[in-house]
Every structure is written in C-alpha cells, then in structure tokens.
Amino acid sequence: MRAVVTRVKEARVEIGGKVNGAISQGFLVLLGVGPGDTKAQAEKLCDKICGLRVFEDENGKMNRNLEAVGGSLLVISQFTLYADTKSRRPSFSGAAKPDVAKPLYEYFMDQCAARGFRVEHGEFGADMQVYSQNDGPVTIVFDTDQM
Secondary structure: OEEEEEEEEEEEEEEOOEEEEEEOOEEEEEEEOOOOOOHHHHHHHHHHHHOOOOEEOOOOOEEEOOOOOOOEEEEEEOHHHHOEOOOOOOEOOOOOOHHHHHHHHHHHHHHHHHOOOOEEEOOOOOOOEEEEEEEEEEEEEEEHHHO
16 A cells, blocks of 8 residues: 655545535545455554654644544545556556555544544545645655555
8 A cells, every 4th residue: 555644734635526525624535456466455554554753742842643633634536646667658557446546545544543543535436626735834744565
C-alpha cells in the first residue's frame, strides 16, 4: 500500500458538486492499493499514520499525534500512486484491481475508525474534487513495501 499523508487545517471531497466528506484539523490521506497488498499491511499503515507525531506541541515542535490534537482523517482512494512513469503517458497496471483494492481501502478506514478516529472519505472509483488547506505544509509518503 502507498499513502501520501498531508497535515491539514481542513479538507473536503466533493462528488458531483456535493460534499461527500469533510474534516477540520487532521490528515488528508491519499491511499493506493497494490495487487499483493494484505490486511496486515493495511493495519501496519493505519498504526503508522494514526501514530504519526507531526502536530506541534506547546514548544512548536512536531511532537503530537492525531489523537493528541483531536484530529480526523479524510481518506481518498488513489490508484494513481501506482503509476509507472517511464513514458510520458503513465500506466496504472501496477495498481490493484477494484475487487482487491476496494475491500482493502475500506478495511484501512475501518481500522482507523476502530482506533477511535473520525474517518471521512470519498467514493471508490468516483470522479472527485479534493480540496485542502495544507498545514505547514507537512506531507509524508508511506510505502508498506519499505516499512
């Protein structure tokens, strides 16, 4: 699994001009699923992201995690994280097919919610417009094959 996690002051996703999910302080998570990914990888990624200490403490140091700031997550499915960019027209054949990707995307969100976090989301496979007010900016890239 691959994820691009951005610390945000607020974020929302719209589908067909209507807000599908919105958060204030927290993480915008763009989540890609590869063909060999597993529930164990989703759990590990969830632990890493939910425990990520990138929110400032009283001394201005990035020392607080999502729980400490009462943050939420907006999770967007993003098969393009598996783009093969060898040519000018990327191939996305490295991404998992929807029958594999969608259940793992949903499982990842369920795991975050089970840890007590509010989880908003887009719609798997939909044409979405994602808006965010990045905080910092702080953006971290995760790849479970490298964790």
